[in-house]
Amino acid sequence: MKLKSIFASTVAAVALSSAAMAADVKVGFVYVGPVGDGGWTYEHEQGRLAVEKHFGDRVETIFQESVPEGADSERVMTQMALQGADLIFTTSFGYMDPTINVAKKFPKVKFEHATGYKRADNVSTYSARFYEGRAVQGHIAGKMTKTNKIGYIGSFPIPEVIRGINSAYIHAKKANPNVEFNIVWAYTWFDPAKEADAAKALIEQGADVILQHTDSTAPQAAAQEAGNVITFGQASDMADYGPLPRVSSIIDNWAPYYIARTQAVLDGTWTSTDTWDGIGPGMVGIGEISSAVPADVKAEAEALRDALASGEYHAFTGPINKQDGSAWLAEGETADDGTLAGMSFYVEGLTGSIPQ
Amino acid sequence: MNLLGIDPILLIASLMVSATPILLAAIGETVVEKSGVLNLGVEGMMIVGAVVGFITAVNTENPLLGFLTAAIAGALLSTIFATLVLYFKSNQVATGLGLTLVGLGVSALLGKPYEGIKSPTIKSFEIPMLSDIPVLGPMLFSHDLMVYISILIVALVWYTLKYTRFGLILRAVGENHDAAHALGYKVIRIRFMAIMFGGACAGLGGAYISLARVPQWTEGMTAGAGWIALAIVVFASWKPWRTLIGAYLFGGITVLQLNLQAAGVAIPVEYLSMSPFLITIAVLVIISARGNQGAPASLGRLFHASS
Numbered sequence: 001m002k003l004k005s006i007f008a009s010t011v012a013a014v015a016l017s018s019a020a021m022a023a024d025v026k027v028g029f030v031y032v033g034p035v036g037d038g039g040w041t042y043e044h045e046q047g048r049l050a051v052e053k054h055f056g057d058r059v060e061t062i063f064q065e066s067v068p069e070g071a072d073s074e075r076v077m078t079q080m081a082l083q084g085a086d087l088i089f090t091t092s093f094g095y096m097d098p099t100i101n102v103a104k105k106f107p108k109v110k111f112e113h114a115t116g117y118k119r120a121d122n123v124s125t126y127s128a129r130f131y132e133g134r135a136v137q138g139h140i141a142g143k144m145t146k147t148n149k150i151g152y153i154g155s156f157p158i159p160e161v162i163r164g165i166n167s168a169y170i171h172a173k174k175a176n177p178n179v180e181f182n183i184v185w186a187y188t189w190f191d192p193a194k195e196a197d198a199a200k201a202l203i204e205q206g207a208d209v210i211l212q213h214t215d216s217t218a219p220q221a222a223a224q225e226a227g228n229v230i231t232f233g234q235a236s237d238m239a240d241y242g243p244l245p246r247v248s249s250i251i252d253n254w255a256p257y258y259i260a261r262t263q264a265v266l267d268g269t270w271t272s273t274d275t276w277d278g279i280g281p282g283m284v285g286i287g288e289i290s291s292a293v294p295a296d297v298k299a300e301a302e303a304l305r306d307a308l309a310s311g312e313y314h315a316f317t318g319p320i321n322k323q324d325g326s327a328w329l330a331e332g333e334t335a336d337d338g339t340l341a342g343m344s345f346y347v348e349g350l351t352g353s354i355p356q
Numbered sequence: 357m358n359l360l361g362i363d364p365i366l367l368i369a370s371l372m373v374s375a376t377p378i379l380l381a382a383i384g385e386t387v388v389e390k391s392g393v394l395n396l397g398v399e400g401m402m403i404v405g406a407v408v409g410f411i412t413a414v415n416t417e418n419p420l421l422g423f424l425t426a427a428i429a430g431a432l433l434s435t436i437f438a439t440l441v442l443y444f445k446s447n448q449v450a451t452g453l454g455l456t457l458v459g460l461g462v463s464a465l466l467g468k469p470y471e472g473i474k475s476p477t478i479k480s481f482e483i484p485m486l487s488d489i490p491v492l493g494p495m496l497f498s499h500d501l502m503v504y505i506s507i508l509i510v511a512l513v514w515y516t517l518k519y520t521r522f523g524l525i526l527r528a529v530g531e532n533h534d535a536a537h538a539l540g541y542k543v544i545r546i547r548f549m550a551i552m553f554g555g556a557c558a559g560l561g562g563a564y565i566s567l568a569r570v571p572q573w574t575e576g577m578t579a580g581a582g583w584i585a586l587a588i589v590v591f592a593s594w595k596p597w598r599t600l601i602g603a604y605l606f607g608g609i610t611v612l613q614l615n616l617q618a619a620g621v622a623i624p625v626e627y628l629s630m631s632p633f634l635i636t637i638a639v640l641v642i643i644s645a646r647g648n649q650g651a652p653a654s655l656g657r658l659f660h661a662s663s
Contacts, residue, residue, distance in 0.1 A: 036464060036471055036575030066576060151618065184617040185625050191579040194610065196570045197374050201614040204366050217472065221572040225477065240472030352617075355625050 023060035025087065025265050027051060027258075028080035030073060031065040032092035032215075033190035039215040040189065040235040040252070041065065044091045044114075047254030054259050058266065069094025077102040081109045087265045089258065090114065092189065093158050099123060110270050112261060115160050117341050119272055126257060129278030130160065131167035131340070132308045133250035134211075135315040136286055136301050137232045138168035140248060141209040142175030143297040144230055151202025152183045153195060153212040153219055157354045159343045161213045166347045167315045168211055171304070173349060181350055182207055192218035203229055210245075220246055230292065237287040248301070249287030257283065276337065279309040316340065321348035362615045368495045370615075373569060375607025376506050377402070377561040377578075381585035382592070382599045383510050384557025389589055390517060391550035392530035392654035396452025397437055398558050399582025400459020401430040405559025406566035407463040410475055410573040419478040423502065423563050430559020431552045433459060438551040442544050445658050460576065470573045478502065478568050502564050507600070509557065514596035526550060530652035533659040543659050558582065591636045593643055593650035606632045 029048050033041040048061050062085065067076050073095050080088050081102065087110045090099045096116035103111045103123045111123040119125055141150050150172060154161050165183060172179045182205055184198045195214045199222035202210060210231045212219045217238050223229040223245040231241065233249025257275065264270040277283035286305050289298045307313035318329030323346040329335060346354060381398050388395050405426035413422030437455045440446040478500045486497040517523040526546055528536045533543045565581065566573050584606060592598035613628035643650070 034464065034575035036468065038471055038574060182618050182620060184614055186614075187625070187629055188579070190576070192570050192572070192574045192577040193374070193377070193565050193579065193581065194614075197370070197611055198614045198618075200370060201611065201618040204363065204370070204615070205618045207618075216574050216577070217572060218570045218574065218577075221474070221570050224474070225571065238472075240474075352620055 023055075024058045025055075025060075025262060026083070026085045027059060027061045027262055027265075028077075028083075028085035028088040029061065029063035030067050030076055030080070030088065030090045030092075030095060031063060032067060032069065032094070034065050035063075037190055037215045038217040038236055038238060039233075041091070041215060042236050043252040044089070044254055047258040050255035051258045051262050055262060055266075059262055067095075070098070074098040074102055077111075078105070081106040085109060087112065087262060087270075093156070093160060110265060117159075119274060121272055124261075124271075124273045124275070126261075126273075126275040127160070128252055128283040129276060129315075130250055130252075130284060131163045132278045132315050133284050133286055134164040134167040135171045135308060136305050137211060137248065137250070138171030138173075139175050139304055140232075140289070140293060140297060140301050141168065141211065141230075142172035142179050143300075144247070144293065145172075145176065145179060145209045147206045147208045148176065148178045149180050149182060149205065149207040150209045150211065151199070151205070151207030152181055153198045153202070153210065153214055154183055154185045155189050155214050156187060157185060157356075159341060162346070162354060163340055163343045164213055165350070166343065169350055170316070170320065170347060183350075183352055185355055186214055188214065190215045192216045195219050196222040199223060200226070217241065233287050239287065242288075243290035243292045246290065247292050248289045251285035251287050253283055253285055276341075279305060280311060322346070323348055323350055362619050362621075365491060365495045367612065367615055369499070371604060371608040371611045372496075372499060372503055374611050375603045376503050377564045377569065378581050378585045378588060378606060379600060379603035380506050380509070380561035380564060381558045381582055382588040382603055383506070383513055383596060384554035384561075385585055385589045386592070386594055386596060386599055387513055387517075387526070387557075388550050388554035389655055390530045390594055390652055391526050391547045392533055392652050392657065392659070393441065393547050393551060394448045394452065394656040395434070395437055395455070395551060395554055396449060396586065397434070397455025397459065397582075398554075398585050399578060399580065400456035401433050401555045401558035402459075402562035402565075402582045402585075403463040403576070403578045404433050404459045404466075405430040405562030406578060407467040407470070407562075407573060408559070409563025410566040411466065411470055413475045413567055414470060414473055417476045419476055419567050420501070422475075422567055423560055426559040426563030427556040428559070430555040430557070430562070432555070433462075434551050434555025434558075435548075437555075438548045441551075442547055442659075445660065448656050448658075456582070464575045467573050467575060471575070473573070475567055475571050475573075477571055500568055502560070502568060506560075506564075510596050510600050517596065527652070530654055533654045533657070537659070537661060543661070547659075558585075561585070587636060590651075591639055594652065595650065605635065 031041045035045040064076050067073050089112045091114045093115045099113045113125050115127045186198050195218040199219035203226045208229050212234045220231050220241040223231045230247045231245040235252050237249045237251050314334035316335035318333040319331045320329040322328045408429035409422040409426030412425040413419045440451050483497040487493040529543050529546050537543050588602040591602040609632045
């Protein structure tokens with residue numbers, strides 16, 4: 001009798017303590033850069049921390065940083081799934097196929113892939129309409145440039161980056177018809193030395209505005225060193241580099257989405273979805289426009305931001321031709337999400353070709 | 357003077373800057389490997405040098421002091437590797453990889469409060485007389501001090517290895533440690549010094565990235581430069597001046613392709629990005645066809661005095 005009761009109470013105690021210890025849901029995050037990159041990965045990490053803060057003990061999070069895109073990421077995701085993760089966020093475009101592959105092997109685990117377009121029953125995709133922010137940047141860039149040359153550091157020639165280039169160009173051109181874009185592909189998301197070299201090469205070619213679609217703050221430092229060059233924070237505010245060279249920024253705000261999706265898993269209401277939010281719902285933020293920007297330009301930029309947020313203006317509104325001169329959007333027509341999601345062409349006026 | 361819309365003066369000048377970190381790391385590793393030790397921890401020592409140099413420079417507002425402490429930090433970190441490998445006979449490959457991981461972790465920890473801070477920049481040092489020469493002056497003689505120091509280190513390593521007694525002993529240790537030991541040379545001590553020298557050079561290279569080339573501190577900012585340095589040592593078949601050529605070739609093509617793109621030249625980027633690696637493979641094939649890779653015979657082998 002006595003032995004039995006001891007045994008029973010032990011079992012109960014163990015069950016209790018493990019219930020108290022183990023969270024209801026385990027969420028994994030796969031990052032392409034280090035959490036201290038000051039840009040893209042940093043903001044995803046802020047989202048993860050927000051999830052931890054919001055749910056407390058109910059949710060446990062795990063993450064792995066600097067995971068190369070490709071086969072290695074499959075290993076990391078598999079490991080997370082085996083560790084018991086219920087929900088895994090894979091936060092770079094290059095994780096698209098690996099995410100789909102791993103998701104097939106773990107049908108009960110939910111996956112969320114950022115910036116991609118392949119979905120499955122247990123794979124959602126989510127992205128932000130960064131191109132809305134690029135429109136605001138393009139406007140400021142067009143107004144501010146004195147050499148009429150704008151340098152653009154691209155990472156990889158994928159739709160997300162091409163959309164940003166097009167959006168920035170269209171609005172820079174509207175603000176200043178003489179503007180020219182020089183585009184450099186760095187073929188990396190994160191390599192501060194190379195990003196700085198790219199910025200320097202563009203500055204040597206006469207660019208006095210640098211837009212970047214890579215993740216570190218290195219181009220900001222290079223611009224500061226050169227002087228008389230303005231930049232924009234990418235993914236994160238990069239306010240340390242204001243008021244010059246950084247005059248504004250695009251800020252990614254993933255926290256509300258991560259919290260909502262984690263909640264859905266907790267409630268058992270998670271389904272595969274495709275989310276693409278912009279300035280309006282707050283997934284894309286425009287960082288403070290610094291004092292280096294003249295008041296009238298600032299006011300115009302803010303008006304543009306608000307029009308994009310309310311939906312009264314779309315960043316891709318016709319007439320817009322493709323680079324080869326063929327018509328894309330007629331007067332007043334706006335681009336549909338399908339075309340935007342797979343965008344693989346430059347708009348008219350941009351020079352050079354997109355690497356294949 | 358313009359070639360394809362690129363100013364060659366600016367191109368060569370920025371090529372030298374972008375090649376300096378890998379040159380420093382590669383010349384240090386050349387000495388380490390010449391003594392018969394393979395240290396794969398270059399990346400780790402570089403990034404620790406980058407963060408320590410940055411922290412010192414920010415706090416003292418003296419970039420040169422930053423370089424000095426970076427070299428010391430790299431050398432200190434390498435003593436961990438040296439102790440494990442030389443005294444505890446641990447596997448060199450595994451220990452070196454471990455050193456890289458330790459370096460990345462330690463630097464992230466140390467650097468946290470320094471993200472987004474600006475460092476005092478190192479001034480360019482125009483060599484009197486020489487910098488006034490048209491074209492060549494701004495191209496070669498108007499850099500910051502570290503660019504010249506890196507070339508000076510290459511020259512010193514070359515001279516020491518080739519013409520001094522110490523260089524001969526170091527090479528003997530690397531070629532056949534048992535014979536060197538039998539002749540009474542202190543194999544362990546010589547290797548320990550070589551490893552520390554390699555660590556100091558890697559630290560300098562890392563600091564050059566965080567203090568001159570970028571200049572800022574970002575976690576993981578060396579982004580594989582240490583591995584390229586290791587490749588360059590092999591590419592150069594363990595010869596100091598070829599290390600210089602290799603580093604400038606790698607650095608040069610990286611900068612060249614970015615400049616070509618910025619100038620809007622229609623050369624496919626993919627080929628340019630690939631070219632340093634293609635050239636390395638071609639060089640390795642040519643070298644091995646000639647039958648002598650130049651690798652020190654005792655490279656990577658454990659040394660035990662009793663055997």
